Each structure stands twice: as C-alpha cells, then as structure tokens.
Amino acid sequence: MAVMAQENHLQQFYIPEEQSIYLLSHDDAKKLKDWVALCATQLRQLGYQDIELIGKGAYGFVFAGRLPGHRDHGPEHVFKFTRINLPQHLQDRLEDEAFILERVRHPRVPRLISYQRVHNQPILVMERAAGLNLEEVSLQEGRLKPRLIIRIADQLADILRNLRDENGPVGRPIVHGDIKPSNLVFDARTENIALIDWGSSVFAQLDANQQFITANVMELMSDNLQQTNARLGDVYFIGDEQLNGGLSSPRFDEQGAAGTLYALASAQSCRFGHQAIPATSLGLPMEFARMLDGMLSPDPETRLRAGDYYLREMPRMARTVMIDLPEKPTTPMVPVWVRDTDQEIDTVVYSSRKSFLREEGAPETLNDVNDVQLDRYYKNFMQGMGETEKAFLAAVSRLGRYPVEGGLAVRWETDGIYIDTSLNLHDPALKPAFVQAVNNMVFLAQAIYRKGIFKSCLFNARNTLHIERDEPDQPFRVTPDMRLHYEVSAVPEVEDETRVHSYFEDGPDPEEFLVLPQSIINSLEALNTIHHTGMIIFEALPRHLKIHSHYRLLDPDKEDEFHRLLNEILASVEQISGLGVSGYMKMPYKDTRFFPHIERLPERYYPKNPRAGSLAF
Numbered sequence: 078m079a080v081m082a083q084e085n086h087l088q089q090f091y092i093p094e095e096q097s098i099y100l101l102s103h104d105d106a107k108k109l110k111d112w113v114a115l116c117a118t119q120l121r122q123l124g125y126q127d128i129e130l131i132g133k134g135a136y137g138f139v140f141a142g143r144l145p146g147h148r149d150h151g152p153e154h155v156f157k158f159t160r161i162n163l164p165q166h167l168q169d170r171l172e173d174e175a176f177i178l179e180r181v182r183h184p185r186v187p188r189l190i191s192y193q194r195v196h197n198q199p200i201l202v203m204e205r206a207a208g209l210n211l212e213e214v215s216l217q218e219g220r221l222k223p224r225l226i227i228r229i230a231d232q233l234a235d236i237l238r239n240l241r242d243e244n245g246p247v248g249r250p251i252v253h254g255d256i257k258p259s260n261l262v263f264d265a266r267t268e269n270i271a272l273i274d275w276g277s278s279v280f281a282q283l284d285a286n287q288q289f290i291t292a293n294v295m296e297l298m299s300d301n302l303q304q305t306n307a308r309l310g311d312v313y314f315i316g317d318e319q320l321n322g323g324l325s326s327p328r329f330d331e332q333g334a335a336g337t338l339y340a341l342a343s344a345q346s347c348r349f350g351h352q353a354i355p356a357t358s359l360g361l362p363m364e365f366a367r368m369l370d371g372m373l374s375p376d377p378e379t380r381l382r383a384g385d386y387y388l389r390e391m392p393r394m395a396r397t398v399m400i401d402l403p404e405k406p407t408t409p410m411v412p413v414w415v416r417d418t419d420q421e422i423d424t425v426v427y428s429s430r431k432s433f434l435r436e437e438g439a440p441e442t443l444n445d446v447n448d449v450q451l452d453r454y455y456k457n458f459m460q461g462m463g464e465t466e467k468a469f470l471a472a473v474s475r476l477g478r479y480p481v482e483g484g485l486a487v488r489w490e491t492d493g494i495y496i497d498t499s500l501n502l503h504d505p506a507l508k509p510a511f512v513q514a515v516n517n518m519v520f521l522a523q524a525i526y527r528k529g530i531f532k533s534c535l536f537n538a539r540n541t542l543h544i545e546r547d548e549p550d551q552p553f554r555v556t557p558d559m560r561l562h563y564e565v566s567a568v569p570e571v572e573d574e575t576r577v578h579s580y581f582e583d584g585p586d587p588e589e590f591l592v593l594p595q596s597i598i599n600s601l602e603a604l605n606t607i608h609h610t611g612m613i614i615f616e617a618l619p620r621h622l623k624i625h626s627h628y629r630l631l632d633p634d635k636e637d638e639f640h641r642l643l644n645e646i647l648a649s650v651e652q653i654s655g656l657g658v659s660g661y662m663k664m665p666y667k668d669t670r671f672f673p674h675i676e677r678l679p680e681r682y683y684p685k686n687p688r689a690g691s692l693a694f
Contacts, residue, residue, distance in 0.1 A: 097423045097425060097538040098110075099423055099538035099539050099541055100425065100538050100541060100623065102543060102545060102620075102621045103543065103545060104545075112138075112161070113130055113138065116130075116138060116140060116156075116158050116198075117130075117140065119195050119196070119198065119200070120140060120142050120156060122195075123195070124144065124145070125142035125143060125144060125154070125156075126142060126143050126144075126145055127141075127142055127143045128140055128141070128142040129141050129142070131155070136159060136160060136163060136167060136170070136276060137157055137158050137159040137160050137163075137171070138157075138158045138160070139155060139156065139157050139158075140155070140156040140158070141153060141154070141155055141156070141205055142154060142156065152204070153204075153205040154190055154202050154203065154204065154205055155187070155202070155203045155204070155205045155273075156200055156201070156202055156203075157171065157174075157200070157201040157203070157276075158198065158199075158200055159171050159199060161198070168199060170276060170308075171192070171199045171201050171276075172192060172199060173278075174201060174275045174276050174278060175189055175192035175201050177251060177275055177278045177279070177280070178201075178203070178275045178278070180251070181240070181251060181275070182239075183235075183236055183239045183240075183272075185232060185235070185236050185269065185270060185271050185272060186236065186271065186272050186273075187203050187204035187205065187206045187271055187273060188203065188204050189201075189202075189203055190202040190203055190204065203273075206262035206264070206271035206273060207262070207264045207266075207271075208262045208263045208264035208265060208266075208271075209262065209263060209265075210258065210259045210260070210261060210262050210263070210273075211229075211258035211259070211261045211262075211263050211270070211337075211341060212257070212258040212259035212346065213259075214258075214263050214265075215258055215340070215341055215344060215346075215510075216475075216478050216479070216507075216510060217507065217510060218510055219344045219407075219509055219510035219512075219513040219514070220341075220342060220343060220344040220359070220513055221341045221342060222401045223342070223359075223360055223361050223362065223399065223683045224399035224400065224401055225268065225401075226338060226341060226342045226361060226365075227361075227362070227365060227394060227395055227397070227399060228268055228395065229261070229263075229270055229338065229341065230334075230338050230365070230387075230391060230394075230395070231391050231392065231394070231395035232269065232270050233256075233261075233270065233272075233334050233337070233338070234334070234387060234388050234391040234392075236272055237327065237330050237331065237334060237388060238388055240252070240253065240327065240330065241281075241284070241285055241327040249280050249281060249290050250280070250281035250284060250285075250290065250326075250327045251278060251279075251280060251281065252278060252279050252280075252281050252307070252325045252326065252327060252329050252330055253272065253275060253277070253278050253330050253333070254277030254278050254279060254307060254308050254309075254310045254315075254319070254325070254329060254330070254333075255274060255276065255277035255278075255308075255310035255311055255314075255315070255333065256272070256310075256314065256330050256333030256334050256336075256337055257310075257311045257313070257314040257333060257336070257337055257340075258337055258340055258341055258346075260272065260273050260274045261273070261337065276308075277308040277309065277310045278308075279306045279307060279308060279325050280306070280325075281325050281326055281327055282305070282306060282324040282325045282326070283324050283325065283326040283328075284326070284327070285326065285327045285328060285385075287326065287328075305322050305323060305324050305325060306324075306325055307319055307322070307323065307324070307325040307329065310329075310333065312459075313336075313346065313347035313348065313349070313471060314332075314333050314336035314337060314340070314347065314348055315329065315332060315333055315336070316328075316329065316331075316332025316333070316335075316336070316380070317332075318332070319332065328380075328381070328384060331372065331380075331384040331387065331388075332372070332380070332384075334372075334387075335348070335369060335372035335373050335383075335384075335387075336348030336373070338369060339351055339356055339369055339373060342356065342359045342361060342369075343356075343359055343517065344510065344513040344514060344517060345468065345471065345472060345475065345514075345517055346471055346472075346474065346475045346478070347467065347468060347471040348373060349464045349465070349467040349468035349471060350464075350465065350468035350471075350472070350517065350521055351370065351373040351464070352464050352465055352524070352677060353465045353468065353520060353521050353523075353524030353675070353676075353677050353678065354468075354517065354520055354521070354677070354678050355370050355677055355678065355680075356369035356370045356373070357370055357680045357681075357682070358677070358678035358679060358680060358681050359681070360681050360682065360683055361682065361683055362394070362397065362399075362682065362683045363682045363683075364390075364394060365394055366682060368383050368386050368387055368390075369383075370383075371383025371386070372384055372387060399683070399687065400687050400688070402683075402684075402687055406509065407509060407512045407513055407516060408512075409512045409515055409516065410515065410516050410519045410670070410672070411485075411496055411498045411500070411515060411519060411670050412498060412500070412668065413500050413502060413508065413511065413512055413515060414499075414500065414501045414502065415501075415502050415503075415504075415505050415508055416501050416502070416503055417503065417505065418503045420503075420537070420539070421539060422480035422481070422482065422503050422537050422539070423537060423538040423539050424476075424477045424478070424479060424480060424481055424482070424535055424536070424537065424538070425477060425535070425536055425537075425538045425625070426473060426474055426476065426477035426533055426534070426535055427533065427534045427535075427536070427614055427625065427660065428470065428473055428531065428532070428533040428534075429531075429532050429533075429586050429588050429589060429658075429660065430529065430530050430531050430532050430583075430586055430587070430588060431470065431531065431588065432587070432588055433527060433528070433529030433530075433531075434462050434466040434469070434470070434525070434527070434529070434531070435461040435462050435466075436461055436462065436463060463525075465521055465524050465525055466525060468521050469518065469521040469522055469525060472514065472517050472518040472521050473485075473518055473533050475514050475517075475518075476500070476511075476514055476515065476518065476535060477535055479502060479504070479507055479510075479511050479514070480502065480503040480504050480507070481500055481501060481502050481503065481511070481535050482501050482503070482535055482536060482537055482627045483498070483499040483500045483501050483534075483535050483610070483627070484498070484499050484532070484533060484534045484535060484612055484662045484664065485497065485498040485499070485500065485532070485533050486498075486530065486531070486532045486533075486582075486583075486662075486664070487522050487530070487531045487532075488529075488530045488531075489522075489525060489526075489527055489528050489529055489530075489531075490528060491528070492673070493523070493671055493672055493673040493674050494522050494523060494525075494671070494672050494674070495669050495670070495671055496519065496522070496669065496670050496672065497578070497664050497667060497668065497669050497670075498515075498664075498668075498670075499610050499664045499665055500515065500535075519672060520675070520678060522672070523672050523673065523674055523675045524674070524675055524676065524677065526674060530583055532583075532586075532662060534612040534614065534625075534627070534660065534662050535627075536612065536614070536625045536626065536627040537627065538625070540562040540625075540626060540627070541623050541624065541625050541626075542559055542561070542623070542624040542626075543621065543622070543623055544556075544559075544621075544622040544624070544650065545620060545621050545622075546620055546621075546622075547620070548620070549619040549620060552651040552652070552653075553617075553622045553650050553651055553653055554651055555647050555648070555650050555651070559647055560643075560644075560647075561613070561624070561626050561628065561643040561644075561646065561647060562626065562627075562628070563609075563611070563626075563628035563629065563630055563639070563640075563643065564628070564629045564630070565629075565630045565633050565636055566629060566630060566631045566632075566633065567633070577608065577666055577667070578663055578664035578665070578666055578667050579605055579663070580601055580602075580604070580605045580661040580662070580663050581602075581605065581661075586659075586660070589657065589658050589659045589660065590655075590656075590657030590658070590659075591615060591616075591617050591653075591655055591656065591657035591658050591659040592655060592659070593615065593653065593659050594649055594652035594653060594654075596645075596649040596652060597646055597649045597650075597652075597653075600642050600645045600646045600649065601613075601646070601661055603642050604639070604642045604643075604646075605663065607630070607632060607635045607638065607639050607642075608630075608631045608632040608635075608665075609628060609629060609630045609631050609632070609639065609663065609665075610628075610629050610631065610663055610664060610665040611626065611627050611628035611629055611662075611663055612625075612626065612627050612628075612660065612661065612662040612663065613625070613626045613628075613646070613660065613661055614626070614658065614659070614660035614661075615653065615658065615659050615660070616658050617653060617655065617656050617657060617658075618656065619656065622650070622653065624647075624650070625660075628643070629665075631665060
C-alpha cells in the first residue's frame with residue numbers, strides 16, 4: 078500500500094478500476110450520486126429513455142439510453158461525459174475523440190452520432206455495440222476457448238489493418254491507443270467484436286515502418302515531431318514504446334492487441350504474466366502461440382517481426398477449422414470455499430508488504446509523466462518491479478473482481494513458496510473462472526525468486542464503517558448505531574490448537590504507518606484467543622476514518638465475548654491519532670501449501686488433429 082508522510086496527500090491503498098461508492102466519504106458519495114442524476118436529467122431533456130450508468134473511469138462517465146421508437150424500442154446510444162473537475166485541456170479531449178471517431182469507418186467500430194455541449198457540459202454520443210465487454214466475459218468464463226481466441230484475433234487484425242490505411246478518409250494512420258479487453262464489446266450470439274472508447278486515439282506520427290508521416294517539409298522540420306502526441310492508455314496492456322513516451326505509431330495498437338489476446342487466453346487482467354505463463358502454455362495452435370509470444374517479447378525487433386506476421390498471416394490462420402474441445406475441470410491449487418449469501422458483495426482488495434517485490438535500486442523513470450491513469454494504476458504501486466511481479470499483483474487484484482471475502486499470505490523462501498489462504502466465493506456459478514484466477518496467482522508466485530512475505534485481504538466494501546470529523550485535530554467519534562459486522566458459523570469449527578493462525582504472526586507491517594492505541598491492540602490480543610477468521614483495517618485520512626472488516630466466528634459458544642471485544646475496539650476509536658493504515662488478518666487455521674519455484678509453465682498446444690485428443694491442464 079502506498080501511504081505517504083503525514084504532510085502529503087494520503088493515497089488510497091487499493092486501486093480498484095472503479096472505486097466502490099461504499100469506500101467514498103459521505104460528501105464524495107453524495108457528489109457522485111448528484112452528478113450521475115444530473116447527467117441522467119440532461120439526457121432525458123434530450124429525449125432519451127431507459128437511461129443507465131454503464132461505466133466510469135479516470136476521466137468520465139458513460140451512460141446508455143434509447144431514443145423512443147415508433148412501435149418498439151428505438152436505437153440504443155452511448156453517452157460519454159467528462160468529469161467536471163478535470164482541467165480544461167482534459168475536458169477538451171472529448172472533442173478530439175469525436176473528431177477522430179468521425180473519421181473511422183469500419184463495421185466493427187460503433188459510429189459517432191454527435192458531439193454537443195449542454196449547459197457547458199460536453200457530451201459525446203455514439204452507437205451502442207451489442208453484448209458484454211470482453212473483460213466481463215473473461216471474468217465469467219475464465220480462459221476463452223482457443224477457437225474463440227483465433228476468431229477474436231482475426232477480427233482485431235482486420236480493424237488494425239483498416240486503421241493504418243493511409244489511403245482512407247484521413248490520409249494518415251489512426252492509433253486507438255487503448256486496446257484492452259474492456260474496450261472490446263463481444264456479441265455472444267454472432268461472436269463478433271466491436272472496438273470502443275477512442276479517448277486515447279491520435280493521428281500517428283510514425284508509420285508501421287517507423288518513418289515520419291508528414292504532409293510537408295516544414296512539418297518535418299518542426300518540433301512537433303520530436304514530442305509524442307500519444308496518450309497513455311491502460312498501463313496493464315500498452316507496450317513499452319507507448320508507456321515510455323515514444324512517438325505515436327500503429328505499432329502501439331499491435332501491442333495492445335497482443336496484451337489483450339494473451340490476457341483473454343490466460344484468464345488474466347494484464348499483459349505482464351507472459352514470462353511465467355507463456356502463450357505457448359495455453360493450449361493455443363502452435364503457430365499462433367509462438368507468434369503471440371513474439372509480439373510480447375522484450376526484444377523490439379522480435380516484436381516488429383511478429384506484429385507483421387500477425388497482420389499478414391492472421392486471415393490464413395483464421396481459416397483453420399477448430400472445434401471447442403472438452404476440458405477437465407480445473408483443480409484449485411489452494412482451497413477455495415463456495416458459500417451462498419443473501420448479502421451483496423462489493424469486493425475490495427487490500428495488499429501490504431509489497432515493497433520487497435521491487436527491484437533493488439530500480440530507476441523511477443516515469444515520475445515526470447503527469448497522467449491521472451499512471452498515478453492511479455501504476456506509478457506508485459508497480460514501477461520498479463519485474464514483469465512477473467507486476468503480473469502477480471494484477472492477479473491478486475483480479476480476485477477482487479469476484480464476490481469473494483477472505484485473505485491470503487504468500488511467503489517466499491529459498492526452497493519455494495508457502496501459501497496460506499482463506500478464500501470464500503459467494504457465487505457458485507463463477508467457481509471455474511475464479512479457480513483459474515487463483516491458480517494463475519499461484520503459478521506467478523512460483524516464478525518469483527526473492528525472499529519476503531506478501532499479504533492481502535479481500536473484504537466487502539458495503540460493510541466499511543465511515544467516521545468523519547470537521548478538523549484533523551479532532552477525535553473520530555463513533556455513533557451509537559455503529560457495529561462491526563460478523564457472521565457466526567452454525568457449528569464449532571475447532572481445529573488442533575497448534576494450527577490456529579495468529580493476528581500477530583509476522584510482526585508489525587513495515588508498510589503501515591498508523592500506530593493504533595494500546596487499548597485496540599489489547600482487544601485484538603483478546604480476540605486472537607477466540608477461534609475465528611477475519612480481518613480489520615483502519616485507514617485514517619485527515620477528515621475521514623474508514624474501518625474495513627470481515628469476521629466469521631468459528632466458535633458460537635464464544636459469541637458474547639466476541640461481540641463485546643468488537644464493541645471495545647469501536648469504543649477505542651476516538652483514541653486514534655495520526656494518519657495512515659494499520660491492518661490485522663487472521664486465517665481460520667494454518668493449512669499452508671508448499672509449491673516449488675518454476676521458471677515458466679511447460680508448452681501445451683491445441684492438437685493438430687483436434688478430433689483425436691482433448692485439452693487438459
């Protein structure tokens with residue numbers, strides 16, 4: 078978690094793509110709700126019906142709505158609003174997006190309808206593509222079938238060839254700049270994709286051969302060709318050239334496509350895992366898998382050759398007849414429990430003890446890049462890490478995209494890794510995909526060679542308690558109705574006492590700067606003697622205290638004492654001083670699993686004669 082010194086702004090220690098409204102302060106949550114309501118009102122005034130918020134990101138909000146039809150529903154449109162607190166130059170990017178999108182002509186790109194301003198609020202209106210975005214599909218399905226990966230890869234290559242066509246309506250290549258699973262909408266009925274969200278798009282400065290694209294000599298001599306016009310895109314998927322500020326080129330989108338196809342084939346949410354879990358280990362056709370590994374190679378020349386091969390040969394590879402082979406159910410490498418619940422779960426992941434994953438003395442090359450997405454997702458959390466370390470953190474974050482509560486602890490030693498987990502999934506239908514995500518996390522951990530401990534808690538943000546104060550020097554006051562939520566196991570789950578996990582197993586966390594009052598520590602020590610599983614995290618900001626918790630009592634006979642100790646903790650909250658984070662986690666009992674180190678997963682390909690064999694992990 079990145080917690081800065083008290084005099085600086087305190088950063089959030091979790092990085093959800095869309096921060097749960099249950100983690101916002103009362104004021105911020107009200108502002109968000111009011112803003113969403115205002116946008117919906119403006120759309121209704123424009124004549125739209127069935128309005129819904131379908132997404133939000135670092136720069137704005139996306140809504141969907143319909144025009145009333147004569148007999149049935151009219152056409153469905155998508156509306157993009159920028160956040161009103163953005164600087165003007167970022168608000169102006171919506172107009173740039175409309176300008177470029179208007180010039181893209183491809184059946185797999187939803188068309189621009191209009192760009193307009195309503196009460197000084199810019200709104201971009203587009204066609205809505207049918208289906209779900211591929212990140213959602215990936216979370217539901219896990220690894221996509223090899224046949225489907227090939228079909229998606231072929232359609233994506235067709236879009237990229239169209240964008241780099243210099244004879245099109247613009248006369249110069251267009252770079253989308255943010256190709257990733259969540260920007261590809263998939264229609265399961267037709268298996269067609271649509272490329273959306275052109276907010277990072279620009280006209281290319283270099284062509285695919287890395288030659289300057291310019292209309293005249295004067296432009297060639299100008300400073301404009303020395304400074305990139307590229308926008309960042311999602312740092313989990315873009316390639317090194319775009320991340321490091323290279324001049325914009327169609328090659329950027331090849332890298333986005335490669336990261337996307339790899340993530341969908343491996344059930345990950347980033348491109349970083351390819352060294353430990355190569356494309357050649359994913360049951361894909363051999364030619365395609367080797368090409369994909371080439372596109373993800375650290376060697377620039379290899380990437381260029383593989384990218385050329387992809388665009389040139391993909392139509393031929395796509396003509397290969399493939400069938401969906403039966404797969405054996407994936408066995409979880411660490412325990413995964415499935416528990417039905419009536420409660421809605423908004424999972425948030427909190428991870429600590431990450432600093433040892435950074436390279437010794439790694440240069441911080443991106444500190445001068447001023448981009449909200451870089452700050453949010455990458456710079457303070459992953460910069461200075463190797464590819465596999467980044468992939469491991471992203472794999473833990475992906476677990477938080479499921480309705481899951483619990484925690485995990487990974488300890489790296491010379492002989493291998495030791496993992497303790499308590500993972501409770503609250504939707505049985507998602508178990509196959511969730512197990513794949515858990516196993517990826519284990520594979521990636523096995524491929525990391527260093528010594529240290531990593532801990533992560535997964536909690537339901539809906540149970541977070543919020544306590545606010547007017548001034549930073551005032552105490553945090555708990556209201557009489559506040560309770561720390563917990564569940565009680567129906568029957569005692571008492572294990573061998575020697576296997577009971579402790580809150581204080583690994584000593585103080587070096588990355589946590591909030592010092593809790595002794596009264597809370599005393600209550601936690603008493604709580605530690607009662608058999609339960611759970612976690613509690615205190616996050617103290619200047620005017621806002623968040624208490625995140627997840628508790629399950631495993632000894633019902635001790636409920637009175639358990640309840641009393643939780644109330645004692647809340648009663649001591651007013652003694653908290655200082656800023657930062659402090660957290661404690663307790664597993665139900667020690668059930669440590671050992672795994673040896675690996676370099677990478679072995680090769681495994683789609684069979685040459687698919688009707689004669691099947692795939693199995």
